[in-house]
Amino acid sequence: MLEGKIAIVTGASRGIGRCTALQLAKSGADLVVCARSEAPLKELVVEIEALGRKAIAVVVDVVNPADVGNLIDQALATFGRIDILVNNAGITRDGLLLRMKDADWDAVLDTNLKSAFLMTRAVAKVMSKQRCGRIINISSVVGEMGNPGQVNYSASKAGLIGLTKSVARELARRNVTANAITPGFIDTDMTDDLGDKARAELAAQIPLGRLGEAEDIAHAVIYLASDRAGYVTGQVLGVNGGMYM
Numbered sequence: 001m002l003e004g005k006i007a008i009v010t011g012a013s014r015g016i017g018r019c020t021a022l023q024l025a026k027s028g029a030d031l032v033v034c035a036r037s038e039a040p041l042k043e044l045v046v047e048i049e050a051l052g053r054k055a056i057a058v059v060v061d062v063v064n065p066a067d068v069g070n071l072i073d074q075a076l077a078t079f080g081r082i083d084i085l086v087n088n089a090g091i092t093r094d095g096l097l098l099r100m101k102d103a104d105w106d107a108v109l110d111t112n113l114k115s116a117f118l119m120t121r122a123v124a125k126v127m128s129k130q131r132c133g134r135i136i137n138i139s140s141v142v143g144e145m146g147n148p149g150q151v152n153y154s155a156s157k158a159g160l161i162g163l164t165k166s167v168a169r170e171l172a173r174r175n176v177t178a179n180a181i182t183p184g185f186i187d188t189d190m191t192d193d194l195g196d197k198a199r200a201e202l203a204a205q206i207p208l209g210r211l212g213e214a215e216d217i218a219h220a221v222i223y224l225a226s227d228r229a230g231y232v233t234g235q236v237l238g239v240n241g242g243m244y245m
Ligand SMILES: NC(=O)c1ccc[n+]([C@@H]2O[C@H](COP(=O)([O-])OP(=O)(O)OC[C@H]3O[C@@H](n4cnc5c(N)ncnc54)[C@H](OP(=O)(O)O)[C@@H]3O)[C@@H](O)[C@H]2O)c1
Pocket: 010, 011, 012, 013, 014, 015, 016, 017, 034, 035, 036, 037, 060, 061, 062, 063, 088, 089, 090, 091, 111, 138, 139, 140, 141, 182, 183, 184, 185, 186, 187, 188, 189, 190, 191
């Protein structure tokens, strides 16, 4: 489905990013995987190569413009083009509004939103010249409905939706699409510290009755990256078990 395509996935060292990179490889894409931790990226490259695809690991702090520039240079030096960008790297620094520290606001906005701006600006140049490309931003259901204790996170994820729609409008004439996915609660390290009771209470509020799996998000990425989504741009695809409609 994605044979010959070159994909960059940020935050690929674990969770949704790792799973997405593997699913992209299984669909035929070659990969540039990045995050701050080198060891898990190297293991991922071995797994991708075992699937018969090419991959490089690049250690990147997505809030650092020099790292982002180096990532794009390495991707182009190795593969000569970039077809798919998945802006997935993200963090939480939860706290109630009245107690939230400036540093926690800044860290979350930088990692979750500014990073996508830096990556998208760099990749847009390449995709515009190619006259094709797919940009997929991993937002969150919390960006659509809000969540107590997450003013920073929900603002960053709502910001990603605005960024997605503006990018979609700017790049459409170059045959570059931009879409956002809004996951609900997905079983990863990010939701690990919920505890069994909170997890059961959450599941009870989700119409499909369970938390999502990383694969649920990866499959949505594959669709948006594929030719089948060629007429889809500026959209927000909720993958949330029905918790927000
Ligand atoms: N899990 C959920 O319920 C859920 C729901 C909605 C949306 N999401 C979103 O989905 C995305 C992935 O979440 P996840 O659950 O897979 O989280 P995760 O398991 O905590 O993984 C986060 C990934 O982001 C990377 N990362 C964090 N800061 C980075 C930085 N400054 N530079 C480069 N990479 C960085 C991490 O790698 P290093 O630590 O190695 O850098 C890691 O690979 C996030 O954007 C998250 O907000 C998750």
